[in-house]
Amino acid sequence: MSSVELRGITKRFGAVEVIKGLDLSINDGSFTALLGPSGCGKSTLLRIVAGLEQASGGQVVIGGRDVTGAAPAERGVAMVFQSYALYPHLTVEQNICFSLSLARAPKAEQKAQAARVARMLQLEPLMGRRPAELSGGQRQRVAIGRALVRDPEVFLFDEPLSNLDALLRVQMRLELAKLHQELGTTMIYVTHDQVEAMTLADRIVVLDRGRIAQVGSPLDLYNAPANRFVAGFIGSPG
Ligand code: ADP
Numbered sequence: 001m002s003s004v005e006l007r008g009i010t011k012r013f014g015a016v017e018v019i020k021g022l023d024l025s026i027n028d029g030s031f032t033a034l035l036g037p038s039g040c041g042k043s044t045l046l047r048i049v050a051g052l053e054q055a056s057g058g059q060v061v062i063g064g065r066d067v068t069g070a071a072p073a074e075r076g077v078a079m080v081f082q083s084y085a086l087y088p089h090l091t092v093e094q095n096i097c098f099s100l101s102l103a104r105a106p107k108a109e110q111k112a113q114a115a116r117v118a119r120m121l122q123l124e125p126l127m128g129r130r131p132a133e134l135s136g137g138q139r140q141r142v143a144i145g146r147a148l149v150r151d152p153e154v155f156l157f158d159e160p161l162s163n164l165d166a167l168l169r170v171q172m173r174l175e176l177a178k179l180h181q182e183l184g185t186t187m188i189y190v191t192h193d194q195v196e197a198m199t200l201a202d203r204i205v206v207l208d209r210g211r212i213a214q215v216g217s218p219l220d221l222y223n224a225p226a227n228r229f230v231a232g233f234i235g236s237p238g
């Protein structure tokens with residue numbers, strides 16, 4: 001079953017078309033990477049799925065529901081940003097609970113949900129701290145926790161690890177892979193990093209200037225790149 005379907009998506013900013021009639025079907029429970037160089041339209045596409053940006057044309061279907069005009073909160077998605085986007089004046093626990101407090105969930109339930117998420121992400125000792133008192137890796141873990149607490153149908157990640165140093169990036173990759181294994185939730189992961197896409201994703205969508213250049217498993221792309229762009233970008237000899 002497909003979890004996210006994009007049908008004929010276009011996006012124009014003024015006269016410039018940055019997404020050019022894109023069709024994509026993402027399987028339920030898959031880990032899909034949207035891979036491509038800077039400026040190819042990855043973030044725009046992810047924001048269209050999240051409802052943070054409206055497409056100029058086409059349809060977005062999530063879990064069989066047409067959500068093209070729906071608000072972000074009504075889509076069953078949660079997004080993790082590169083910049084973390086934490087609230088500096090709130091503690092880790094309050095940051096994690098923020099969406100639940102907006103939804104007026106009972107305090108006891110908020111606490112229980114925050115504890116569940118903290119356990120999964122090893123944030124328990126940090127619950128009382130504020131973002132300024134955390135390392136980059138810890139902040140990114142809180143940002144993931146904030147998405148996790150909403151129990152989304154689909155996780156959207158926009159280059160979540162690119163502000164971290166190399167060692168931490170490797171560690172966080174393993175944590176994300178583990179999280180996907182444990183939850184089995186659909187994940188869509190935007191990156192310009194081939195290695196990251198190859199190691200995390202079961203399916204890679206290569207974007208080239210607002211169009212899909214190729215869709216396939218990491219091995220497919222490596223062994224049989226569809227064209228010179230993909231070959232050059234993946235770094236295989238083809
Ligand atoms: P990527 O995430 O792959 O680096 P983006 O989706 O951010 O690419 O951007 C794709 C193209 O759209 C770029 O040329 C960018 O300059 C342009 N763009 C993105 N957002 C806006 C905006 N709000 N207004 C005008 N142009 C934009």
Ligand code: MG
Pocket residue numbers: 042043044
């Ligand atoms: Mg981007």
